[in-house]
Each structure stands twice: as structure tokens, then as C-alpha cells.
Amino acid sequence: MNGNVLKVADTLQSIVKNNSFFLLITQRLINFIQNTFKIPNFSMINQDLENYKKANTLEEVDNAVRFDVPVPADHEFFTDFSDVRGDFEDRMIYKHLNVNPKTYIYNSKVNKSNKTLLFLAGMRGSGKTSELAKITQKLNHKEAFFCVTCNIDELDLNDMEYMDILIFQIEKLVEQLDKLEKKRIILEPSVIASLQKWFTERVEEANKMIKREGGLELEIQAGTPKLFSFLSLTSKVKANLTGSKENAQKLRTVFKNNFSDFALKANEFIAYVNILLKNNDIANEILFVVDGLEKTTNKEIRKKIVVEESGRIRQIKVNTIFTLPIELMSEGRRLEAFSTVSSFPFVKIRERNGEVVEEAIQKFIEFTYKRIDKNLFDSEETVREAILMGGGSPREYLRVLEYANIHADEEKIDGEALQKGIKKLAAQTAQYLKSEDIELLKILKKNNEDNKITLADDKWQDLIEKLIILEYNDGTYKRVNPIVEQSEIYKQEIEN
Numbered sequence: 001m002n003g004n005v006l007k008v009a010d011t012l013q014s015i016v017k018n019n020s021f022f023l024l025i026t027q028r029l030i031n032f033i034q035n036t037f038k039i040p041n042f043s044m045i046n047q048d049l050e051n052y053k054k055a056n057t058l059e060e061v062d063n064a065v066r067f068d069v070p071v072p073a074d075h076e077f078f079t080d081f082s083d084v085r086g087d088f089e090d091r092m093i094y095k096h097l098n099v100n101p102k103t104y105i106y107n108s109k110v111n112k113s114n115k116t117l118l119f120l121a122g123m124r125g126s127g128k129t130s131e132l133a134k135i136t137q138k139l140n141h142k143e144a145f146f147c148v149t150c151n152i153d154e155l156d157l158n159d160m161e162y163m164d165i166l167i168f169q170i171e172k173l174v175e176q177l178d179k180l181e182k183k184r185i186i187l188e189p190s191v192i193a194s195l196q197k198w199f200t201e202r203v204e205e206a207n208k209m210i211k212r213e214g215g216l217e218l219e220i221q222a223g224t225p226k227l228f229s230f231l232s233l234t235s236k237v238k239a240n241l242t243g244s245k246e247n248a249q250k251l252r253t254v255f256k257n258n259f260s261d262f263a264l265k266a267n268e269f270i271a272y273v274n275i276l277l278k279n280n281d282i283a284n285e286i287l288f289v290v291d292g293l294e295k296t297t298n299k300e301i302r303k304k305i306v307v308e309e310s311g312r313i314r315q316i317k318v319n320t321i322f323t324l325p326i327e328l329m330s331e332g333r334r335l336e337a338f339s340t341v342s343s344f345p346f347v348k349i350r351e352r353n354g355e356v357v358e359e360a361i362q363k364f365i366e367f368t369y370k371r372i373d374k375n376l377f378d379s380e381e382t383v384r385e386a387i388l389m390g391g392g393s394p395r396e397y398l399r400v401l402e403y404a405n406i407h408a409d410e411e412k413i414d415g416e417a418l419q420k421g422i423k424k425l426a427a428q429t430a431q432y433l434k435s436e437d438i439e440l441l442k443i444l445k446k447n448n449e450d451n452k453i454t455l456a457d458d459k460w461q462d463l464i465e466k467l468i469i470l471e472y473n474d475g476t477y478k479r480v481n482p483i484v485e486q487s488e489i490y491k492q493e494i495e496n
Contacts, residue, residue: 122344125395
């Protein structure tokens with residue numbers, strides 16, 4: 001039965017993936033299906049990955065260039081770009097985590113009391129998720145970490161607070177521990193009972209508030225204190241946070257009003273699990289990866305979570321990597337007071353003076369032929385031109401290939417199909433440029449021609465978020481998206 005339910009949920013996802021009007025309703029329906037039938041969200045991703053295969057015909061190209069499915073490090077499509085990202089080196093991430101970048105062994109003594117909180121900032125489509133998947137794969141072992149990845153796609157992207165994320169982190173941790181308990185470790189029932197009792201009391205408190213206002217109470221039964229029953233409880237709490245907005249807010253209010261106690265309970269549980277993992281030769285400590293914050297629907301949500309609720313984030317004593325939405329890089333100095341902020345740039349395929357970085361081009365050629373059979377292109381020159389149009393963004397490059405394939409004949413993607421695709425994509429990307437945007441693009445073009453750094457300023461932020469401008473190195477090197485440069489608007493207003 002679960003297989004059929006999974007197909008229904010996948011069909012719903014495919015119907016709305018480009019339709020924001022239905023996105024929230026469908027997301028909540030999928031959450032309901034998953035919680036009712038005990039289907040974890042990652043099963044849908046895994047099913048997508050099973051069908052995510054190299055294209056040997058033009059009909060298969062559309063599926064091979066999808067950019068909505070995260071690629072793990074062990075997938076055939078994975079390409080390691082870490083050595084062609086300009087000033088970025090993945091060894092810096094390992095260093096920040098007190099991990100030897102050669103042996104991937106964690107030095108727990110160095111960081112015994114102060115856990116690492118790392119914000120990895122990068123633009124949408126830069127490949128952060130795949131890079132983090134590679135990092136967690138290397139670190140998920142007995143001499144490093146018990147890695148718990150939390151992709152917030154599973155939460156309500158239209159209505160979210162840090163409290164939702166923390167509860168989600170605990171749910172994901174318990175979910176992975178439940179799998180371990182059946183094989184290698186056993187948690188003391190008293191530990192589970194304490195946390196389960198606290199959660200149940202908070203829900204009962206929220207229900208009193210809901211009942212006073214005549215709302216529908218949250219239906220949650222704690223069950224016998226076991227890891228599985230606590231997992232069921234946290235899953236239902238998360239489901240209620242993605243359900244009725246009014247009930248979600250009351251539930252959050254109760255948890256926030258009791259946050260000091262919540263943080264204490266969470267930290268006690270994490271510390272206990274860390275000892276258990278080490279004693280059973282599974283890992284030294286837990287490492288959380290919270291990915292996808294940039295996918296929330298507005299800036300206010302993101303800023304509230306990262307900046308306004310930073311005090312709560314700091315109270316949870318566990319090693320954590322958060323992806324940081326690019327517009328919050330301006331808050332870097334404030335965040336660095338209690339965390340580490342690292343920039344994750346696009347792949348630098350051109351220097352500021354326009355010179356092509358051949359090593360990066362070769363990486364993208366590898367990236368291309370892992371997804372699409374070489375014989376589906378008329379020449380490697382067509383592939384190279386498409387790579388340059390992608391601007392060093394894996395996602396933008398996949399869009400270029402998608403549009404080129406639309407215009408391809410029955411046999412191959414050739415230069416003519418590529419140019420038609422670029423023309424269409426350029427018109428769509430540049431159509432909403434305003435007069436003040438044009439003036440900024442003129443400044444950027446002139447700075448690059450003069451080999452000058454374009455300084456950080458809030459006035460660039462909107463263009464960066466819309467991928468009109470792409471950033472490289474540590475953000476000091478910016479270029480206009482090559483696709484935008486191909487638009488009639490850009491040619492008319494800036495080049496002429």
C-alpha cells in the first residue's frame with residue numbers, strides 16, 4: 001500500500017513543482033500522507049534518484065538535467081568542484097570542524113565544551129547541497145561524526161521559525177537512532193521517558209490555549225516510552241507545525257516560552273547520545289547539517305531564524321552546519337561573534353579580465369558527460385559554449401542544457417539549438433530589469449574591464465538574489481550572468 005501512496009505523493013510533487021499557487025496546499029497534503037502512512041520524506045528523494053540516470057537519447061535529457069533533486073556524493077552524477085571554486089577550499093570546512101582534512105578524524109578534545117556552529121553561505125544553484133553531502137559522507141564514521149542531515153524542504157517553507165527547525169533536528173536524530181537501536185545501541189528508557197514527558201506536557205499546554213479559542217485540539221498520544229513512540233510524537237509535533245497556521249503558532253509560543261527548559265532537555269539528550277555513540281564505537285559526536293534555508297519564501301522568515309533567533313541557536317550545544325542565505329552575508333560580522341561564516345561561491349570559469357579558467361571548464365565537461373551521452377552533442381565546442389553561458393553555476397548550466405534540448409532536432413544538441421535556447425532563456429531572465437538595475441550593471445562591467453573589485457553594498461543584493469549577478473571567490477569578484485549579457489535589453493542598454 002505504501003508504494004501506491006508514494007506514487008500519489010510523487011505525482012502531486014511533479015504537478016506543482018513549477019506552480020507556487022498550489023505549493024503550500026500540496027506540501028501539507030504530502031506531509032499528511034507521510035505521517036499517516038509512516039513514510040519518511042527521503043524515500044521520495046531516493047525514488048527520484050533511482051530514476052535519475054544518464055541520458056542516452058534526447059528524450060531522456062530533460063530528466064538528466066533536473067536540478068530539484070540533490071545528488072549525493074556516491075551518485076553517478078556527482079562531480080567534485082571543490083578545487084575550482086576560487087578562494088574556497090573544502091579543507092577550510094574540515095578545519096573549522098576540528099577535523100584533519102587528510103584523515104577526516106575529529107579532534108574532540110579541542111572542542112569539548114564549545115561546539116562548532118558554521119554558516120555556509122552561497123547562492124542558489126551553487127551546489128551547496130551536493131558539497132555538504134560529500135562532506136557528511138567523509139565524516140560519517142567512528143572517528144568523526146554521526147551525521148544528521150535536515151533538509152528543510154520537509155517543513156512549511158511559507159511559515160517557519162527556528163523552533164520548527166530544532167524540533168525537526170530532534171526528530172531526524174531520533175529517526176536515525178531508531179535504526180541504530182535495532183542493530184547496535186540501546187537507549188535507557190528513562191532518558192526517552194523524560195524527553196517524551198516534556199514534549200507531551202507542552203502539547204497539552206498548547207491544547208489548552210487552542211481549546212479556549214474554540215479550535216481543534218492537537219491529537220497526540222505519547223505511548224510507551226520507547227524510541228519509536230518518541231519518534232512518532234516528534235513527527236506529529238512537526239506535522240502540526242506544518243498544518244494549521246493558528247495551531248502552529250500556539251505550539252511555537254509554548255515551546256518558546258519554555259525554551260530554556262527545552263534547550264536543557266535537548267542538550268542533556270544530545271550529550272547522552274554522544275557518550276553512547278562513542279562508547280559503542282559508532283562516532284565521536286553528533287553533527288547536524290541544516291540545509292535549504294534559502295528556499296523559504298521570503299527574506300523576513302530567513303532573517304528572523306538566523307539573526308533574531310540566534311540567541312536560541314547558540315543555546316543548543318551541538319556541532320552544526322547551517323546553510324546561510326546569500327542576502328544574510330551582510331550579517332556576517334554579527335554572526336561571527338558566536339559562529340564561523342564561510343562563503344561558498346560559484347565555480348570561477350572566467351577571471352575578472354575575461355580569461356577562461358580551463359581547469360574549471362574541464363570539470364564542467366566531466367559534469368556534462370556524466371549526465372548526457374557525449375554522442376548527443378554535435379561537438380565539444382557546443383558543450384564548452386553552453387558551459388560558459390552557465391557562468392559557473394551548476395544549476396544555471398543545467399537550465400541552459402534544458403533549453404538547448406527543447407530546440408534540438410531529433411538526433412543531437414547542436415550550436416543552433418543552443419543559441420535558440422540561450423535567446424529564449426536570456427529574454428526570460430532579463431525581462432524585469434529596471435533602469436536602476438541597468439546603471440548598476442554598467443558600473444559592474446566597467447569595474448571588471450578596469451580589473452577593479454566591486455565593493456559589497458546592499459544595492460547589489462537584489463540582483464545577486466535574482467542571479468542577474470553571480471559572485472565568485474569570497475564575494476569580491478562579481479560578474480553579470482552570461483545569459484543576461486545575451487539579452488536584447490543588455491545589448492541595447494549596456495553594450496551599445
